[in-house]
Structures are given as structure tokens and as C-alpha cells.
Amino acid sequence: MLEFRDVSFHYHKDKPILRGVDFSLAAGEFVCVVGRNGCGKSTLARLTNGLAQPRGGKVFVNGLNPAIPADLPAIRQQVGFIFQNPDDQFITSSVSDEIVFGLENMRVPREEMDERIRQALLAVDLTDYAHAAPHELSGGQKQRAAVAAVLAMRPNLVIFDEATSMLDPRGRSRMLALMQSLHQQGMTLLHITHHMDEVMAAQRVLLLDQGKIAFDGTPANLFAGSLPQSYGMEKPFSIRVHEALGWTGTPVFDWKERARLAWKLKGWKPQ
Amino acid sequence: MEAKRMEAAMKGKYALRDVEVTLNGRLVLQSITCTLHEGRWSSLIGQTGAGKSTLARLFKGLLPEFGGEYLLSGQPVPRNRKGALLPLPDVGFVFQYPEHQIFETTVERELSFSLRMSGAGAAEIREAIQRILPRVGLTEELLPLSPLRLSGGQKRRVAIASVLLTQPRLLILDEPTAALDPAGRHSLLGLLKSWQHEGEGERSILFISHQMEDVAEYSDEVLLLDAGRLRGQFSADEWFLRQNDRLEAAGLRLPEPIQLLRLTEELSGQKIESSSCREEDVLNAVQAVWQSRRMNDA
Numbered sequence: 001m002l003e004f005r006d007v008s009f010h011y012h013k014d015k016p017i018l019r020g021v022d023f024s025l026a027a028g029e030f031v032c033v034v035g036r037n038g039c040g041k042s043t044l045a046r047l048t049n050g051l052a053q054p055r056g057g058k059v060f061v062n063g064l065n066p067a068i069p070a071d072l073p074a075i076r077q078q079v080g081f082i083f084q085n086p087d088d089q090f091i092t093s094s095v096s097d098e099i100v101f102g103l104e105n106m107r108v109p110r111e112e113m114d115e116r117i118r119q120a121l122l123a124v125d126l127t128d129y130a131h132a133a134p135h136e137l138s139g140g141q142k143q144r145a146a147v148a149a150v151l152a153m154r155p156n157l158v159i160f161d162e163a164t165s166m167l168d169p170r171g172r173s174r175m176l177a178l179m180q181s182l183h184q185q186g187m188t189l190l191h192i193t194h195h196m197d198e199v200m201a202a203q204r205v206l207l208l209d210q211g212k213i214a215f216d217g218t219p220a221n222l223f224a225g226s227l228p229q230s231y232g233m234e235k236p237f238s239i240r241v242h243e244a245l246g247w248t249g250t251p252v253f254d255w256k257e258r259a260r261l262a263w264k265l266k267g268w269k270p271q
Numbered sequence: 272m273e274a275k276r277m278e279a280a281m282k283g284k285y286a287l288r289d290v291e292v293t294l295n296g297r298l299v300l301q302s303i304t305c306t307l308h309e310g311r312w313s314s315l316i317g318q319t320g321a322g323k324s325t326l327a328r329l330f331k332g333l334l335p336e337f338g339g340e341y342l343l344s345g346q347p348v349p350r351n352r353k354g355a356l357l358p359l360p361d362v363g364f365v366f367q368y369p370e371h372q373i374f375e376t377t378v379e380r381e382l383s384f385s386l387r388m389s390g391a392g393a394a395e396i397r398e399a400i401q402r403i404l405p406r407v408g409l410t411e412e413l414l415p416l417s418p419l420r421l422s423g424g425q426k427r428r429v430a431i432a433s434v435l436l437t438q439p440r441l442l443i444l445d446e447p448t449a450a451l452d453p454a455g456r457h458s459l460l461g462l463l464k465s466w467q468h469e470g471e472g473e474r475s476i477l478f479i480s481h482q483m484e485d486v487a488e489y490s491d492e493v494l495l496l497d498a499g500r501l502r503g504q505f506s507a508d509e510w511f512l513r514q515n516d517r518l519e520a521a522g523l524r525l526p527e528p529i530q531l532l533r534l535t536e537e538l539s540g541q542k543i544e545s546s547s548c549r550e551e552d553v554l555n556a557v558q559a560v561w562q563s564r565r566m567n568d569a
Binding site for chain 2: 194229255
């Protein structure tokens with residue numbers, strides 16, 4: 001689905017941003033990218049659809065190469081982007097116009113548009129807001145409108161570039177629930193975040209440090225050791241609780257469900 | 272209760288009495304009576320749109336018109352000849368995404384801006400900057416650089432340092448940790464706490480945040496706004512250990528450690544007393560209950 005082969009990037013030669021980044025994403029994976037401010041996370045996202053070009057190595061999206069101009073239109077249809085600031089990406093005057101804008105650029109025929117808009121609004125739970133103007137929406141709703149605009153283009157991969165960082169807790173948990181439901185429907189997701197609880201919801205996590213991948217594995221494995229703290233991360237609450245209460249097994253995202261289970265299991269004695 | 276609050280409002284350093292604010296024809300704040308006590312970390316919580324930023328701007332004196340009274344040590348705040356409120360010089364204000372308010376060509380010029388404007392000499396400015404840099408976790412090598420070359424976290428530190436250099440007595444911060452990595456968030460909160468403590472009871476903080484965990488961990492007291500009204504001002508322990516219903520009624524989520532405490536109470540059927548709402552204390556209290564269950568099983 002997405003492949004980085006020995007990719008490096010810099011704006012100034014003396015200040016490398018990415019140094020030999022190697023990884024690939026299989027279709028349907030939900031992957032989080034974490035790392036300190038300035039570690040190269042957003043650059044990595046930008047390299048996937050040609051917003052930035054690698055100085056060394058190669059990027060492939062379903063076999064297409066963002067360095068080849070002829071491949072770019074197809075890549076931009078396949079890779080959807082949700083950015084940090086909900087106000088920066090809303091460019092039209094209503095939610096449905098926002099969706100239409102992308103579809104027109106893709107030259108989707110008129111008669112097909114209505115159905116795509118309907119499906120996209122349904123997916124993000126904004127059906128009643130089709131004609132709402134940006135100022136009538138909360139930050140979280142604007143972000144979901146942006147997701148709708150991306151989904152209508154029928155992408156294979158959606159990249160959330162700190163898309164939850166400006167939302168309040170309610171907006172953030174709705175956005176995360178939306179990501180989980182897209183994942184269940186088979187969408188490939190790359191989610192850049194500083195919220196460690198969101199990382200626990202993903203299947204796999206890439207930790208970037210000084211332009212290199214310092215960890216690539218499951219969230220539970222990342223947080224099991226002391227690695228997160230030495231890279232400016234912290235253990236999410238679900239892990240802290242797991243450790244403090246001496247639960248066994250693999251820590252999970254839903255610590256409440258785990259607590260209920262652990263409480264029940266205490267009455268059960270192993271043979 | 273009301274009379275007591277009014278009386279407290281008279282004595283405190285920054286006090287509002289029956290304040291009402293209308294913006295663009297919409298009533299944004301109403302019947303606000305409260306005091307920010309000196310030397311304390313007060314947090315302002317409430318859902319998006321509850322009026323938190325408007326209240327913060329009022330404390331800085333950025334709202335020219337409002338109903339009711341704003342008292343400084345019991346005296347009405349100064350106003351200009353037209354009756355408009357003037358920005359209060361000893362209140363520092365760090366806006367949301369403060370790095371967007373950086374405008375100078377070098378870090379050094381950015382930091383020295385307010386001191387230059389107030390007529391400080393070169394030696395005095397240099398000394399003040401050298402004192403502040405380690406406090407906010409920045410180094411001297413950054414001084415000649417353009418702020419554009421800094422990382423997001425560094426820019427935010429520069430912006431906060433330049434506000435601290437104005438030596439405020441009340442520091443207002445609107446969501447200062449948004450989009451910071453966890454290490455950056457902890458170090459910024461720790462820096463604010465030590466800045467407050469070193470003030471020997473004269474430096475106050477008004478902290479706006481949606482992160483209930485941070486509010487529970489760092490606040491002395493908490494003000495809850497809901498739809499433009501103040502729903503209470505209590506200690507953090509009172510809110511998070513005893514007033515959960517009120518928080519939830521205002522649409523707020525409880526901090527995760529408190530959620531664990533409540534769930535453990537539900538599972539065990541017993542009331543759990545924690546010595547404070549801070550995570551370490553809550554986990555200790557909860558741990559004891561889980562431990563005793565294990566003992567009983569053995």
C-alpha cells in the first residue's frame with residue numbers, strides 16, 4: 001500500500017529531517033506515528049503525496065511514485081489528508097460544497113456526486129449538516145467534514161496529521177471512534193499524534209526520533225519498556241493502570257473493560 | 272453563599288462582581304462573581320463555547336465593555352476617558368498557539384521586545400534574558416537564530432518566556448500545551464508550577480485547559496463555566512473527589528484516574544477515600560482495594 005525505501009529529506013544540508021527511513025504499510029493497517037515535536041513526522045506524511053520530494057530513496061503508493069508528475073493525480077486521489085487546524089482546510093461555504101470541491105477537481109460526473117456526498121456524510125455522522133456553514137460547526141465537526149470530503153474521493157489511505165490536537169476531549173474521542181470505524185471497514189490509516197491513548201487504539205506504531213525510525217511494532221510492546229520516556233513520550237493511562245494494579249496479559253486500549261474482566265478473574269484460581 | 276462570595280470578591284486581588292459580557296449581540300457571560308486568589312494556580316474549565324476565553328480576556332482587560340465590576344485589590348480597574356477598560360500591565364497573557372504571536376527577526380529581539388519598549392538598558396535586558404533561558408529550557412545558541420528555524424515546542428517556549436520577562440503577577444494561559452509532545456507538555460507545566468512557587472505567594476496563574484488530567488494534577492482551585500455562567504469555584508480535590516456530578520452535568524469528562532476510582536468503587540461496592548485528586552494518590556488508594564481483593568482470594 002505505502003512503501004518508504006531508505007528515504008531521506010532535508011531543507012538545509014546540515015539539518016537532516018529524515019535519514020534512511022524504511023517501512024511499508026499493508027492495506028487495511030491502522031498505524032500511529034509518534035515522536036517529539038520536530039522529529040520529522042509531518043515531513044513523512046508530506047512525502048507520501050508529493051507535497052515534499054525525497055532527497056534520497058524512494059516512496060511508493062500502490063506502486064505509484066510521487067516523484068513522477070504523471071503519477072501525482074492518481075496518488076492524490078488515493079491518499080487523503082486531514083490536517084491539524086480545522087479552520088485551515090475549510091475553503092468553501094458549506095459542508096456539501098466542501099465535498100463537491102474535491103469531486104469536481106477529480107472530474108467526478110454530476111450524477112454520481114449526490115450519492116458520494118450522501119455516503120460520505122453518513123460515514124462521518126454529519127448528514128444533518130450538509131448545508132451548514134463553517135461558522136456553524138464546532139472544531140470537531142469541521143474535522144469530520146474534512147474527513148467526509150476526503151472519503152468522497154474514495155481514497156485507499158487516509159493520513160491524519162495531528163488532526164486531533166486542536167479538538168476538545170469530546171471532539172477528539174469522536175474523531176478516534178470515526179478512525180476505528182474506518183479501520184473496521186478496511187481503510188488504511190496513518191495517524192500522527194501526541195496523544196498516547198490514541199496510539200493504544202492502533203495496531204502498530206512507528207516512533208520517529210531524529211529523522212529515523214526508533215521503534216516499529218505494537219503499542220503494547222512500545223510501552224512495555226522504558227523506551228517511550230527516553231524519546232519524549234509517556235505511557236498512556238491504560239498502561240499505567242495495568243502496571244500499577246498488577247494485571248497480567250497484554251495491556252489493551254479499553255482499560256475499563258480490562259478492569260471489569262480483571263476484577264472477575266480474581267475469583268478464578270489457576271489449576 | 273452569595274453574600275460570602277461577594278465579600279471574598281471584595282478582598283481578592285483580581286475580583287469580578289456580577290459581570291456580564293455581550294459579544295455581537297450574544298450574551299457570552301452572565302452573573303459572574305469570582306476571585307482569583309493571589310499565589311494560586313486557578314484553572315478554568317468548561318466545554319468549547321462556555322465562555323472561557325472571553326473570561327480570560329476580561330481578566331487581562333482586553334474587553335472594552337462589560338456589565339458589572341472588575342476590582343483590583345478592591346478598587347475598580349482603571350479605565351480611559353471614554354470609560355473603556357485598559358489592558359492591565361501586570362497580567363501576562365499567553366494566547367492559544369502563542370508561537371503565532373512571534374514577529375521579531377531573531378529570538379533575542381523577540382525576547383527583549385517588551386523590555387526595550389519599557390525603556391530597559393542593554394545590560395539589564397541581557398541579564399534578564401540570561402536568567403529566563405534556562406528556566407524555559409532554551410539555550411543561548413538559539414538567540415541569534417530566526418524564530419522560524421525553531422521547532423514548534425521551542426517557539427512556544429520563546430513566546431512564553433517573552434511574556435514571563437514582563438514580570439506578570441497574574442499569568443493567563445489559554446490551552447498552552449495543545450500540540451506539544453508529552454515531554455514538552457510535562458516540562459512546560461512543571462516550569463509554570465515552579466514559576467508560581469518561586470513567587471512566594473505573589474504569582475498567580477489562570478490556566479485554561481480541556482485536559483482534565485492536567486487540571487487535576489496542577490491546580491489549587493478550579494472554576495467551572497457552563498454556557499456563560501460560573502457553576503462553582505472549589506479546590507481541585509473538592510471538584511474531582513466530591514463534585515463529579517456537577518462536572519458531568521456541565522458535559523465534562525472526569526480525569527482518567529478519577530474514572531478508575533469510580534469504576535473500582537462500582538466493582539468493589541465500597542467507598543474509596545483518596546488523599547488528593549492527583550494521579551499518584553488516586554492510584555495508591557485504588558491499589559489498596561485491588562490488593563485486598565487479591566489477598567482475600569489467596
